[in-house]
Amino acid sequence: MVPIAKLTIVEAINAALRQEMERDASVVVLGEDVGRDGGVFRATDGLWEKFGDERVIDTPLAETGIIGASIGLALGGLKPVCEAQFDGFATPMLDQLINHASRIRWRSRGRFSCPLVLRFPYGGGIRALEHHSDSPETYYAHTPGLKVVVPSGPYDAKGLLASAIRDPDPVIFMEPKRVYRAIREEVPEEEYTVPLGQARVLQEGSDVTVIAWGAMVRECREALALTSYSIELIDLRTLSPMDTKTLVESVKKTGRAVIVQEAPRNCSVSAEVAAVLSREAFTSLRAPIKRVTGFDTVIPYPRMENYYIADEKRIAKEIDKVMKY
Amino acid sequence: MVPIAKLTIVEAINAALRQEMERDASVVVLGEDVGRDGGVFRATDGLWEKFGDERVIDTPLAETGIIGASIGLALGGLKPVCEAQFDGFATPMLDQLINHASRIRWRSRGRFSCPLVLRFPYGGGIRALEHHSDSPETYYAHTPGLKVVVPSGPYDAKGLLASAIRDPDPVIFMEPKRVYRAIREEVPEEEYTVPLGQARVLQEGSDVTVIAWGAMVRECREALALTSYSIELIDLRTLSPMDTKTLVESVKKTGRAVIVQEAPRNCSVSAEVAAVLSREAFTSLRAPIKRVTGFDTVIPYPRMENYYIADEKRIAKEIDKVMKY
Amino acid sequence: MRKTLAKFSVEYLQILDENGRADETLMPVLGDARVREFYEQMVRGRVFDETALALQREGRMGTYASIRGQEASNVGPALAMDKEDWLFPAFREDASMVARGVSMEALLRYWGWDERGNDVRDVNVFPVAVPVSTQIPHAAGFAWAMKLRKKRVATLVYFGDGATSKGDFAEALNLAGVFNLPVVFVCQNNQWAISVPRAKQSAAETLAQKAIAYGFPGIQVDGNDVFATYVATKEAIRRAKEGNGPTLIECFTYRMSDHTTADDAKKYRDAKQVAEWEKKDPIKRLQLYMKAKGLWSESYERALREQTRKEVDEAVKKYESMPPAQIEDMFRYTYAEMTPQLKEQLGYLKKSIEETKSTGGANR
């Protein structure tokens, strides 16, 4: 029998990193405080002790340099898995990601490629300082040439991160810090991967399709308990490229859709989902597609942030409204 | 009688800058080569001669520094109008825009504000090098606290830029370089403003609503001549905050919508437009909303770029398909 | 031909040594009251810091970055500034902000999850900047505005040793050099950027020498010597105001606490190093000096502590009795005027709170 442990998301990520580093000597982990300190969330705990200074690298405080050098490391035959400490500190990396990492294969007609992973914790709900609670997935998802992955639980976190590390292209791996330690799941100790680009139907249903990713999946699960409809709950998992097939099939069946995200609304991932569904399931739709999102303002400091992030009650209410349309 | 000149877009922008600098001594223009050289597209031509070194400032080559210092200039009571030389070189500014410019009023509960304008030419079609042809509006439009304005012709260019400069909040002003000199319009010499946040119905019609902005407005106009439908053509003008009212009213009337953009499709402005319309005009829609967009890859080098950017024929064809749905 | 094109050197300044002995040749002219002010501001900083740490432990306040050990680097520059000058802090300058007139109550509010803590009127101090180094170009730009507007105002910006590795630092210092801006760059080199020691932050022997890259002077000072941080800043502010441009000051100090309350420094640094630095404590050092000069006594200390305790306790009370912010505040400050979208979203949220009886807030 395969040994199985009950792990949290952060432990599952740690396990994936360890597993991939054991499997492939070209994998190196770098970032601020990822080494001796094991990362501010302990996601890289124990790796420095095990793999040493040359594979688990504490860098100076320089996000542009970290991602720029990671591009160079990738070009030089290594597999950098770099970390931004929080969502708001990955922003200085956008220039190198948009203008280089995402285009190196494209620009060179396949001569070079840029297989790197950028991991960072994202989202609110941990009572943190400003710039520690943002949900910036749209910036990455809008950028051609990047893949964007967001796990919602420990099993997927391990399998998706393994896939991200093995992927031949740059992958942005966003970790829902609000549920880093809130969810425990059985996670096999042996290696496995969960494929990128595939949404997961968490629960089948026939009345309405609810689509979410990351920490909002938990809120949706809780919302389900508050309603008596037959709900199809889908975890998007990979935001880009998006598994529109699974989404469209579901909405063709249910005729209704609620998309739940933490990020601000304007021009976001939920807009793309709604645009695609409204087009591809046009004749099946029995109610307008509902987007339950953050507001078009910065996520508030923690005293107010739970008004910003939709909770299970708000989600349940919106499901109800869509059903009663 | 009011004197009127036939101006191009770039001349209208120059006129607006001159007018606002004359009107308000706190307006300063800064950026790479904006002074003696008059800007690489001559948008700031003659300003340095007229207003001198202290109001038209050639900076070192440092986009983060330019935008970061512009924030400081705005905090210090000036009205900086800074330039990024091309779309692809504004990317290093994203960090300061997302993490600061857009939030200073918000963070300080109105104690401070950050009235600055960032101008840059965007889009393809001028046979330029890589990073000189991108349409990055989504990154800005998705950011709460920024306004995003894109003129499509000389009259609006002058009036919208004047409004942007007078606006109390940070405004991203994207200039459609493909038509910088391709369109001439009558532009009053006297000062006027065109309000932000309002779309413009360029042509009324009853069959289908066509929505575009920037250089794609010209392609849409040309497409109109290729079809015999009654088309309502709307120039979005301000991408954020979006004038959804005008859009929704139009589509409620026509029952059909085609959105045309140059940028890549995934999670873009056209997605937001489609998401809003599909919801707000749900019962009026007679066909799925069509998005005619760039592809989800980088805009090609010039030998191929006109396959990437939709031309009037492609747009006409899509209008036709929507009508025949 | 091989020749030397240019030569540079980096100077070091210490006035008050670890044993409280002052180098009288370098000592600034300060009256007794002024010397006491240095001491009292540092004690205020220390007591505030201890209280903030306690509040955080008790869950009454959020993540907090302690200034313990850095009081001289906080207070010396603040007291060297004139009233009209402006301060751009990073996030480890509470004693500096307080010395410049920011209320302790506002700071508690800031660290206590409330944007209203940033709304501090009538003092020339900007809010805390969280993303490391990003405030440095703001300060350069602000100084630029003062220069263009012909105001005799200096701008002082703080940042850490870690911040000197970031591009914003470099771009801002370069701009300041080119435009000869009236700005003072104060680096609190506390030897650590979370777990990364100074030696791994840069191969440069000193951080002061980074100024050479931008064509203006840099100096390293003993950051635990409040007279040295004061004098160096005073000189730099004079240079700025006389049109002689920017200065970089490296305050060589030490972070005695964990990085923040979310950190555990035991994981990555040796207690011995901390103990060594304990001996260099900036407050103790000034106390010895004052004692020798007859400016310090047990009763003075008792009274000072008592008064400071009272001040801090009152600030805590005010902080904790502040009514919650309004839901509207979430939407009101994104733009000068609420957009139609925000109005709609505010309406929706209000309705949703009613419908769902959501309590929201940090209590969830």
Add this chain to the structure above:
Amino acid sequence: MRKTLAKFSVEYLQILDENGRADETLMPVLGDARVREFYEQMVRGRVFDETALALQREGRMGTYASIRGQEASNVGPALAMDKEDWLFPAFREDASMVARGVSMEALLRYWGWDERGNDVRDVNVFPVAVPVSTQIPHAAGFAWAMKLRKKRVATLVYFGDGATSKGDFAEALNLAGVFNLPVVFVCQNNQWAISVPRAKQSAAETLAQKAIAYGFPGIQVDGNDVFATYVATKEAIRRAKEGNGPTLIECFTYRMSDHTTADDAKKYRDAKQVAEWEKKDPIKRLQLYMKAKGLWSESYERALREQTRKEVDEAVKKYESMPPAQIEDMFRYTYAEMTPQLKEQLGYLKKSIEETKSTGGANR
């Protein structure tokens, strides 16, 4: 206590002066054939450059950045590199790329609006980087990979004077210092960043001194002296390979042409300055040296020019007879495998081209 903490100096190197006289004490040991190679590579660069400018004028090629005047800064470093070393160019290094083995045809293709110009196999040269300074961290990272993989390979990266103002430059140099990376930073200081003169780019007296901020050596060399650029690079590459870390080399040169074919330098700079620098021409200078050594004659020059002309003409022919790329190429290289979205979009585009008889392409 005021004391000097550290001292620094910046050296300058020139071997071949403006009149073609070499400082024999500094002259590297080079055979006659090698000296000719320096000359021939510079002439190849010059002829290629003139041809590219002509093609652009005739609309047969796109915007182009001339290297005229910078041939010695292009060729010296290239010839100092070993075969296994890697070059990261900016966009003004065509002669360097050619000297390292990139075909002229590929370069024409790159400047001629075609991504296939970047697909150059079997030479250790990366594609042109357009956003200023962004390639510098790539080079640092690449050097890091070589170090971690225990390969004895040096990485050399080019950039301009303007690039030294950008954050990427600073972050990359700092990383290189901290990790002691085997990388050589070559700044072509051609005195201009489009219209911005060097003096307004930074208040630093030299760009070489920027290395002091990162704790490793910087040197300024006469950038119009191919022996100096060669020797300085050779030394830096040796340092890199021996594990002694990075070097910054400032090649002091001049951009004789407009910034690019889209620029008109007359708008912002004095013709007199250009004329002064004409006298320092790197090719002329080496010619005088060779003449004195009996390595140059009219007939040698004629033959060389003729042969180079032929080489360039052939490259132009190949460039212009290349069949157009396929529509598929637009989609094929975004990811290793086309996503479902891209497959759909490709299908749509093909159909749309059929339906609309669109010709697309640059001919519109």
